[in-house]
Amino acid sequence: MASAVQDKPGLQGAGIDANRSLLSEQDAALVDALLEEGQAHLFAGWPPAGEADDAKRKLLDQLLHLDKNYAGGLRAYIKNARKLLHDSKEGVNPFEGCVPSVPEGEKLDFGSEHFRELERAGVAAAAGCAFVLVAGGLGERLGYSGIKVALPVESASGQCFLELYLKHILALGAKAGRALPLAIMTSDDTHARTEALLKDNAYWGASANQITLIKQEKVACLSDNDAHLALLDKEGAFEVQTKPHGHGDVHMLLHTSGLADKWQGEGFKWVCFFQDTNALVFRALPAAIGVSVAHDYDVNSLAVPRKAKESIGAITRLTHPDGRTITINVEYNQLDPLLRATTNPAGDVNDDTHYSPFPGNINQLVLKLSTYTAELHRHGGVIAEFVNPKYTDASKTTFKSSTRLECMMQDFPKNLPEGSKVGFTVVNQVWAAYSPVKNSPADAAAKGAGGNPSHSATSAELDWYETNCKMLQMLGATVDGPLPAQFNGLNDLQLWPRVTWTPLFACCWDDLEAKVAAENVRIGADSALVIEAPQARIKSLELKRGALIIRGSGPAGPAARRAARGEDAAGAEEGAKAGAESAAAGGEGEVVVEDLSVENEGWEWAALGPDEGCAEEEYIRGFRVLRHGQKVI
Numbered sequence: 001m002a003s004a005v006q007d008k009p010g011l012q013g014a015g016i017d018a019n020r021s022l023l024s025e026q027d028a029a030l031v032d033a034l035l036e037e038g039q040a041h042l043f044a045g046w047p048p049a050g051e052a053d054d055a056k057r058k059l060l061d062q063l064l065h066l067d068k069n070y071a072g073g074l075r076a077y078i079k080n081a082r083k084l085l086h087d088s089k090e091g092v093n094p095f096e097g098c099v100p101s102v103p104e105g106e107k108l109d110f111g112s113e114h115f116r117e118l119e120r121a122g123v124a125a126a127a128g129c130a131f132v133l134v135a136g137g138l139g140e141r142l143g144y145s146g147i148k149v150a151l152p153v154e155s156a157s158g159q160c161f162l163e164l165y166l167k168h169i170l171a172l173g174a175k176a177g178r179a180l181p182l183a184i185m186t187s188d189d190t191h192a193r194t195e196a197l198l199k200d201n202a203y204w205g206a207s208a209n210q211i212t213l214i215k216q217e218k219v220a221c222l223s224d225n226d227a228h229l230a231l232l233d234k235e236g237a238f239e240v241q242t243k244p245h246g247h248g249d250v251h252m253l254l255h256t257s258g259l260a261d262k263w264q265g266e267g268f269k270w271v272c273f274f275q276d277t278n279a280l281v282f283r284a285l286p287a288a289i290g291v292s293v294a295h296d297y298d299v300n301s302l303a304v305p306r307k308a309k310e311s312i313g314a315i316t317r318l319t320h321p322d323g324r325t326i327t328i329n330v331e332y333n334q335l336d337p338l339l340r341a342t343t344n345p346a347g348d349v350n351d352d353t354h355y356s357p358f359p360g361n362i363n364q365l366v367l368k369l370s371t372y373t374a375e376l377h378r379h380g381g382v383i384a385e386f387v388n389p390k391y392t393d394a395s396k397t398t399f400k401s402s403t404r405l406e407c408m409m410q411d412f413p414k415n416l417p418e419g420s421k422v423g424f425t426v427v428n429q430v431w432a433a434y435s436p437v438k439n440s441p442a443d444a445a446a447k448g449a450g451g452n453p454s455h456s457a458t459s460a461e462l463d464w465y466e467t468n469c470k471m472l473q474m475l476g477a478t479v480d481g482p483l484p485a486q487f488n489g490l491n492d493l494q495l496w497p498r499v500t501w502t503p504l505f506a507c508c509w510d511d512l513e514a515k516v517a518a519e520n521v522r523i524g525a526d527s528a529l530v531i532e533a534p535q536a537r538i539k540s541l542e543l544k545r546g547a548l549i550i551r552g553s554g555p556a557g558p559a560a561r562r563a564a565r566g567e568d569a570a571g572a573e574e575g576a577k578a579g580a581e582s583a584a585a586g587g588e589g590e591v592v593v594e595d596l597s598v599e600n601e602g603w604e605w606a607a608l609g610p611d612e613g614c615a616e617e618e619y620i621r622g623f624r625v626l627r628h629g630q631k632v633i
């Protein structure tokens, strides 16, 4: 087959010329483009036509696929990569010459009157909210073999992250009188298992068409500074190495899938983005939605206080030399030199609050949908990329392993027109807003030893109990504890009473206050309280010691199911008695707990010994729960 490349001396790939007869017109166009971009090595190992043709076809199909799934195709990818690799080698700071300052935003105390007012406004505005969960990440740091959204949030109820998120959205939708949509971005690594998890659990009561899965594609890896695509070293196969492109893909997918436009057409006003393993997000998100409404923000980043130089991104306003401003996440290692070079020779330092004035980005965003869709139509949702090669040495000429271009969802505001309203919502109490599961036990222990948050399955579970206990305390309950604990080499942990409830019971402060007469509630330090009944009401309760599950008449949650199966010693029997004794049925499905005093053997959060056999979910926490006895209502 004739080709433009054949007429250009020096562009013929060694192996490709002997295989031209195998190429369709579409293949040839792509192959020629790649040869022009210096990618002849991709075909150099090809034997003549007739040999290993299936393997060649596989490579061609893969290249066509990679070409189709990148805006501008593989050629654009290689050109972008060459520029970014050059800048990386030269150490170019993308924000060079910009002057950083603290943007406008709200700093809120969790549970304060102001917080609760904003939360009320956010819950009211939730009728206009669509939700987006980015869940395509590999979770390499955690090293869990399953998908992260299937992990239990905590061991008391056993609810998993996806269940918790969906039930929050269902609870907000019930208040709004409308099904609120959820899009979940998956990847080849997570798609099938996410779909199966949803189906196996009948979407936890959501309707299937309320949830849309959008799958991101991987991008080609690069083996050197010239952006040569990296081939897999695999006997008998011709294949390009690929890796995830980052969560920034979500914007392009919301555009190409038509979802963002659809939501806009259905009258939704806000779109909220969140991550796979931060159980606390919905403790803070409604207030952030309230802030977006109050300030009419185009972009609002949920954030937490960060110590100066702490290794999380900072929400920063940058003024360019030409006077343009943007408010954006700036990585900590870029912020400090920028400050030193401009406004503060000391760099990023704590102020009298003992924190940096620049809030810490936790990648939970509330975007105004009309602004968002307008931007998607302007640039197709293509987000500025970066590259982060691990070089072999200071000469920066070779990589330890192949790299790839990446993009981040929080970089969306980079392209916003001047005058856009970009702000933040800080929740001053980190324990109430951000506690993700990111690190393996060994890495978590090292982080903990260095005085940093461990962001582990252990800390996420314990923080969940702490937040819930403190909410009850702030409403007037007496909650004892916490008890000291050590798990997985993390010392100085605080084990609060294991209090947890479904979002269908309470998804905001006002719900909790209305359903729990907190001043009549006392919870002992060594106890667990699991509320699975959406219609439970607690008028007075003394949980001296032990475990109490309030199940109600609805379908049993994981904790109650376990008890009913008799997996927990004394569970079902005690449960039956307790139901007769102490719970009165109120209105439909209502369970009223009044004058109830509970004391039983309870549940023990037992630290795992070294080499003790256990489930992976227990291993990453460093404990297993021994259920000696409980009361089930």
Ligand code: UTP
Residues within 6 Å of the ligand: 134, 135, 136, 137, 138, 139, 140, 141, 142, 185, 187, 216, 244, 245, 246, 247, 274, 275, 276, 277, 438
């Ligand atoms: P993380 O920073 O937790 O990264 O992603 P990760 O890829 O999941 O885990 P490591 O780095 O391999 O350990 C933050 C959020 O972005 C999603 C993740 O699923 C998580 O919710 N994400 C990340 C994607 O959806 N796609 C990606 O390509 C990367």
